[in-house]
Amino acid sequence: MSKVFDAAEVAKHNTKDSCWVILYGKVYDVTDFLSEHPGGSKIILKLSGQDATEEYDPIHPPGILEENLKPEAFLGTVDTATLPKPKADATQSQEEKKKKEEDVPMEALLNMDDIEKLATEKVSKKAWAYYYSASDDKITKHFNTDVYRSITLRPRVFLDCSKCDLDISALGYKLGIPIFVSPAAMARLGNPAGEAGIAEACRSFGAMQIISNNASMTPEQIVENAAPDQIFGWQLYVQTDRKKSEIQLARINKLKAIKFVVLTLDAPVPGKREDDERGNAAAGAGQGESGVGRQLFQGTDPTLTWRDTLPWLQKHTDLPIILKGLQTHEDAYIASLHGPQIKGIILSNHGGRALDTAPPAVHTLLEIRKYCPEVFDKLEVWVDGGIRRGTDVVKALCLGAKAVGIGRPALWGLGAGGVEGVKRTLQILADETATTMRLLGCERVEQLGPHHVNTRVVEQQIYDGPPGLDYIRSAYRAKL
Numbered sequence: 001m002s003k004v005f006d007a008a009e010v011a012k013h014n015t016k017d018s019c020w021v022i023l024y025g026k027v028y029d030v031t032d033f034l035s036e037h038p039g040g041s042k043i044i045l046k047l048s049g050q051d052a053t054e055e056y057d058p059i060h061p062p063g064i065l066e067e068n069l070k071p072e073a074f075l076g077t078v079d080t081a082t083l084p085k086p087k088a089d090a091t092q093s094q095e096e097k098k099k100k101e102e103d104v105p106m107e108a109l110l111n112m113d114d115i116e117k118l119a120t121e122k123v124s125k126k127a128w129a130y131y132y133s134a135s136d137d138k139i140t141k142h143f144n145t146d147v148y149r150s151i152t153l154r155p156r157v158f159l160d161c162s163k164c165d166l167d168i169s170a171l172g173y174k175l176g177i178p179i180f181v182s183p184a185a186m187a188r189l190g191n192p193a194g195e196a197g198i199a200e201a202c203r204s205f206g207a208m209q210i211i212s213n214n215a216s217m218t219p220e221q222i223v224e225n226a227a228p229d230q231i232f233g234w235q236l237y238v239q240t241d242r243k244k245s246e247i248q249l250a251r252i253n254k255l256k257a258i259k260f261v262v263l264t265l266d267a268p269v270p271g272k273r274e275d276d277e278r279g280n281a282a283a284g285a286g287q288g289e290s291g292v293g294r295q296l297f298q299g300t301d302p303t304l305t306w307r308d309t310l311p312w313l314q315k316h317t318d319l320p321i322i323l324k325g326l327q328t329h330e331d332a333y334i335a336s337l338h339g340p341q342i343k344g345i346i347l348s349n350h351g352g353r354a355l356d357t358a359p360p361a362v363h364t365l366l367e368i369r370k371y372c373p374e375v376f377d378k379l380e381v382w383v384d385g386g387i388r389r390g391t392d393v394v395k396a397l398c399l400g401a402k403a404v405g406i407g408r409p410a411l412w413g414l415g416a417g418g419v420e421g422v423k424r425t426l427q428i429l430a431d432e433t434a435t436t437m438r439l440l441g442c443e444r445v446e447q448l449g450p451h452h453v454n455t456r457v458v459e460q461q462i463y464d465g466p467p468g469l470d471y472i473r474s475a476y477r478a479k480l
Contacts, residue, residue, distance in 0.1 A: 014049030119415030135271030141352030144386025159441035176206020190415035266325025390432020
């Protein structure tokens with residue numbers, strides 16, 4: 001029979017030499033785990049001797065505790081009557097609390113701004129700070145959206161626009177819409193439905209979902225109720241301790257619903273996300289504590305190279321590889337030389353969360369068209385970042401993108417209304433995409449092309465230096 005502890009007794013074990021925490025009514029000795037915690041020891045120590053369930057639950061997949069702690073770390077249970085009563089959130093006004101409790105019909109939300117506004121009112125300040133944040137001055141985050149406003153569409157008339165088919169093929173799989181959900185971590189911070197809720201919404205639209213390496217649910221839980229033809233990818237952040245990544249890959253290889261691996265390259269080190277760091281401080285962390293985003297990057301390997309990483313990856317999975325985070329035509333060209341292992345690339349700047357003033361995906365699309373258009377014939381090119389309208393989706397498709405990803409909009413949808421909020425997000429974007437295509441006179445996605453857009457304003461901003469491809473070819477022949 002397990003021992004029952006008084007909360008006051010647990011509270012005495014609040015140092016790095018004796019660190020206990022309460023999780024789900026159980027008491028654990030995590031002293032030996034402090035040095036192994038991927039997020040660093042500080043985040044645990046600030047909760048030592050306390051009930052850490054509220055902090056722990058939204059950001060850790062169920063079952064992860066048992067996987068990482070030795071059986072002897074479980075000490076017993078806590079007498080819940082001795083736990084301190086939760087403090088009222090002094091930062092939350094009665095008006096804010098009322099707004100969170102109100103049910104807003106999802107059909108009343110007409111665009112991404114409406115959804116984000118409602119989610120902002122409903123989610124915790126910590127969740128808002130993590131989802132909203134971007135690096136430094138958020139220039140790239142905002143430019144990701146603004147650049148689409150500088151591209152104009154060229155509608156055609158006297159064409160039958162009564163029909164529109166949004167189906168596409170990606171990696172040989174049929175999808176219902178050309179919109180996919182990019183890897184977005186910590187979904188349960190915004191709603192308990194989490195990444196499984198996003199999967200449920202994607203199932204309704206035949207949409208593809210890429211599961212974040214830092215998802216708040218296990219891959220098995222996320223794909224558990226997937227449709228037989230539902231398509232998932234899985235994002236990989238390679239760990240400094242390669243054995244951990246190899247164990248993850250072995251696990252992913254067993255899941256039939258996961259069809260490809262997305263190796264993320266645009267954030268080898270975390271950006272400075274000031275809103276996230278402020279939000280973490282507001283949630284009770286000590287001064288100078290890092291935000292959720294920086295904690296998630298603990299243990300990520302910054303030494304990846306073309307020469308070493310791809311051969312290592314090939315040893316541990318036969319799944320197709322998509323490289324995420326390419327931001328120049330040179331890197332897109334190099335990727336095109338690595339077939340058949342590399343099947344596609346995602347042009348992305350990590351939602352503006354890594355290097356501020358990095359280019360939006362549209363710039364990289366135009367660079368590739370200018371300097372190495374053969375890349376489009378060798379690889380599937382997907383994009384993400386800044387998508388807020390169906391017109392944005394269509395403009396990216398016109399410029400050569402095979403599929404278009406959304407990250408924050410899916411999280412805001414989840415925060416605004418759970419599964420129904422994500423469905424509303426996808427419905428709005430799908431409807432707007434179809435309307436745009438019909439007004440351009442296109443019945444099918446593959447009919448879209450550069451003749452449907454005017455990019456003259458944006459082309460003035462595109463890199464105009466030497467292409468550098470001769471050097472790359474020589475380097476590749478020398479095995480990079």
